[in-house]
Amino acid sequence: MPSWIAGVAKGAASIVVTLLGLLAITFFMGRMLPIDPVISIVGEQADKATYDMVYHRLGLDKTLLTQFLLYMRDMLSGEFGEALFTGNKVSVDLARVFPATIELASFAIAIGIGVGVPLGILAAVYRGTALDHIARFVGLLGYSSPTFWLGLMGLIVFYAALGLVAGPGRIDVAYIDMFEPQTGLLLLDAAMQGEWEVFGNVFRHIVLPGSILGYASMAYISRMTRSFMLEQLGQEYIIAARVKGMSRWRVVRRHALRNILVQLVTVIALAYAFLLEGAVLTETVFAWPGFGRYLTSGLLAGDMNAVLACVLIIGLIFVGLNLLADLLYRLLDPRTR
Amino acid sequence: MSEVLLNVRNLRVTYPGDDGDFRAVRNVSFSLGRERLGIVGESGSGKSTTGRAIMGLVQRPGRIEADELTLFDKQGGKTDLRAMSERGFRALRGQRLAMVLQDPKYSLDPVMRVGDQIAETHRAHLRSSKAEAYKASLDMLNAVHIRDPERVYGMYPHQVSGGMGQRIMIAMMLIAGPDILIADEPTSALDVTVQTQVLAIMDDLVQRRGMGLILISHNLHLVSSFCDRVLVMYAGQVVETCEAGKLHEATHPYTRGLLAALPQLGNRRHELPQLQRDPAWAADL
Ligand SMILES: Nc1ncnc2c1ncn2[C@@H]1O[C@H](COP(=O)(O)OP(=O)(O)OP(=O)(O)O)[C@@H](O)[C@H]1O
Ligand SMILES: [Mg+2]
Numbered sequence: 190m191p192s193w194i195a196g197v198a199k200g201a202a203s204i205v206v207t208l209l210g211l212l213a214i215t216f217f218m219g220r221m222l223p224i225d226p227v228i229s230i231v232g233e234q235a236d237k238a239t240y241d242m243v244y245h246r247l248g249l250d251k252t253l254l255t256q257f258l259l260y261m262r263d264m265l266s267g268e269f270g271e272a273l274f275t276g277n278k279v280s281v282d283l284a285r286v287f288p289a290t291i292e293l294a295s296f297a298i299a300i301g302i303g304v305g306v307p308l309g310i311l312a313a314v315y316r317g318t319a320l321d322h323i324a325r326f327v328g329l330l331g332y333s334s335p336t337f338w339l340g341l342m343g344l345i346v347f348y349a350a351l352g353l354v355a356g357p358g359r360i361d362v363a364y365i366d367m368f369e370p371q372t373g374l375l376l377l378d379a380a381m382q383g384e385w386e387v388f389g390n391v392f393r394h395i396v397l398p399g400s401i402l403g404y405a406s407m408a409y410i411s412r413m414t415r416s417f418m419l420e421q422l423g424q425e426y427i428i429a430a431r432v433k434g435m436s437r438w439r440v441v442r443r444h445a446l447r448n449i450l451v452q453l454v455t456v457i458a459l460a461y462a463f464l465l466e467g468a469v470l471t472e473t474v475f476a477w478p479g480f481g482r483y484l485t486s487g488l489l490a491g492d493m494n495a496v497l498a499c500v501l502i503i504g505l506i507f508v509g510l511n512l513l514a515d516l517l518y519r520l521l522d523p524r525t526r
Numbered sequence: 527m528s529e530v531l532l533n534v535r536n537l538r539v540t541y542p543g544d545d546g547d548f549r550a551v552r553n554v555s556f557s558l559g560r561e562r563l564g565i566v567g568e569s570g571s572g573k574s575t576t577g578r579a580i581m582g583l584v585q586r587p588g589r590i591e592a593d594e595l596t597l598f599d600k601q602g603g604k605t606d607l608r609a610m611s612e613r614g615f616r617a618l619r620g621q622r623l624a625m626v627l628q629d630p631k632y633s634l635d636p637v638m639r640v641g642d643q644i645a646e647t648h649r650a651h652l653r654s655s656k657a658e659a660y661k662a663s664l665d666m667l668n669a670v671h672i673r674d675p676e677r678v679y680g681m682y683p684h685q686v687s688g689g690m691g692q693r694i695m696i697a698m699m700l701i702a703g704p705d706i707l708i709a710d711e712p713t714s715a716l717d718v719t720v721q722t723q724v725l726a727i728m729d730d731l732v733q734r735r736g737m738g739l740i741l742i743s744h745n746l747h748l749v750s751s752f753c754d755r756v757l758v759m760y761a762g763q764v765v766e767t768c769e770a771g772k773l774h775e776a777t778h779p780y781t782r783g784l785l786a787a788l789p790q791l792g793n794r795r796h797e798l799p800q801l802q803r804d805p806a807w808a809a810d811l
Contacts (some may be wrong), residue, residue, distance in 0.1 A: 425627055425633045427636070429695070430622065430646075434619035434650055434651060436613075443638075447635075521680040524636065
């Protein structure tokens with residue numbers, strides 16, 4: 190399968206190019222923003238000697254090219270410097286906030302796929318019926334309501350008024366010492382250690398923000414599934430399968446679904462990327478100690494190290510998801526092999 | 527023509543449209559025995575739609591109506607296709623009624639191995655095991671003169687040629703041994719030698735198994751030399767039915783026009799005569 194290998198090689202090459210581009214952009218962003226990195230370290234009142242010392246230590250007296258090469262070396266080895274607003278190394282902070290966001294986004298995408306795909310298929314198969322209209326309406330609602338507004342409403346109704354779910358944060362303080370986080374994905378950690386009480390508490394925390402984020406991606410996924418499905422159901426090979434004497438649902442499952450899988454993979458990867466993006470607002474509303482909130486705080490504090498590292502990581506995630514979708518695409522569609 | 531397999535009386539297919547209903551098939555009547563029945567007619571005359579209506583596969587919002595649409599089995603039992611439920615149709619399709627669709631390129635699932643698509647019909651109707659269906663599929667591929675069936679079994683539709691695709695389609699539709707096969711332009715993508723082979727396969731089934739064959743085609747020559755009887759369709763109606771051998775004696779002006787328009791070897795004409803259509807032909811008969 191030489192074309193397959195070529196595809197992977199092309200993917201790898203595109204990752205390298207994108208990475209270089211990202212590094213260049215973040216580097217120049219760092220130089221061009223009106224924030225003096227020295228002053229954010231030493232403070233406004235520092236004397237000239239201290240200022241010069243830090244200036245030298247940061248390598249700002251070297252040529253731009255040398256600076257860029259040094260910057261590349263640091264970034265590639267995960268050496269993002271210190272985050273001044275937390276006092277930790279950025280890499281340490283990221284290792285802590287990242288799993289929180291991944292867990293939230295994965296919970297949401299599970300809802301998005303689990304509800305969105307079946308709903309889209311039903312809407313396509315029963316096109317034009319009440320079911321189709323309801324599915325479309327539900328989707329439209331998810332499309333047009335801002336997630337932070339839904340978040341606030343959700344908190345007011347389900348947390349404050351009904352007390353059905355837990356409030357902001359990932360876990361109640363009382364449960365923190367009851368288990369040892371290993372992966373940082375608390376649901377997984379709790380389940381692996383058999384701490385079902387902790388699991389329950391974590392679940393009650395994640396269910397509201399996760400569902401609200403999931404609703405938005407469900408709306409997107411079901412709409413795309415419907416239109417892909419409609420396109421396939423109009424094809425001749427669907428009629429051919431019916432001529433063979435297969436039931437409508439069997440044709441949908443064995444033929445149409447397999448054909449839209451290829452396109453769905455791309456849509457799901459995109460939806461996941463949107464989720465990470467959407468997490469910025471949702472995390473703020475729900476005080477979720479994740480990546481989005483970390484980035485917001487870093488921006489507000491003018492902390493270049495933290496912000497640049499975050500931008501770099503977001504870029505990498507997009508490239509990674511794209512590459513993954515591309516690989517799956519090749520795997521699923523015999524025509525691309 | 528011996529015993530009757532299918533009886534069609536006043537079949538009508540209507541597609542509702544924005545400016546009134548479109549009557550794609552108008553009062554088509556014929557009966558089919560263990561024979562080769564040809565349907566010819568120009569593009570859009572309703573040939574495929576007639577076939578699909580018999581299969582119960584006219585896409586919504588199209589409507590099928592008929593005064594009679596009866597399928598007969600070997601014991602002389604009757605099945606009224608008009609009253610057939612979707613579930614009932616499912617049991618008939620593939621096993622008793624089959625149809626080779628017009629375009630093999632689009633009629634095969636692009637992401638499934640062609641062999642599996644053939645085996646699928648076998649498994650659905652004969653409740654066979656995977657191994658049995660595989661074996662039967664290879665036999666079927668052999669029967670439609672495909673060389674190296676093991677290799678072809680594992681190919682995807684984009685890897686097979688047009689002619690192979692058409693034969694795979696035929697294998698897929700014949701594997702459950704239907705009583706009636708509707709073949710919609712089954713040889714249009716084939717070169718002349720393969721065309722002859724494919725026709726021979728179907729002819730064999732008619733002769734040996736007593737299958738009833740409806741051959742839809744544009745090709746008047748082919749139909750008149752291969753079939754027993756020919757229906758000529760124009761604008762949704764059957765304008766003429768005749769014995770294939772006596773096609774040259776046809777009386778309807780449309781059929782005569784078609785015959786006159788055929789290019790003939792050895793008879794050099796500078797220009798092929800164009801068919802002059804008479805609006806009266808489209809009027810309800
Ligand atoms: N789903 C549909 N909706 C509306 N009109 C349709 C539909 N399917 C077919 N028709 C119309 O019905 C008429 C007959 O179509 P049909 O496919 O049966 O023609 P045909 O004789 O098979 O032509 P060809 O030789 O080109 O295959 C055409 O005018 C076509 O436009
Ligand atoms: Mg046709």
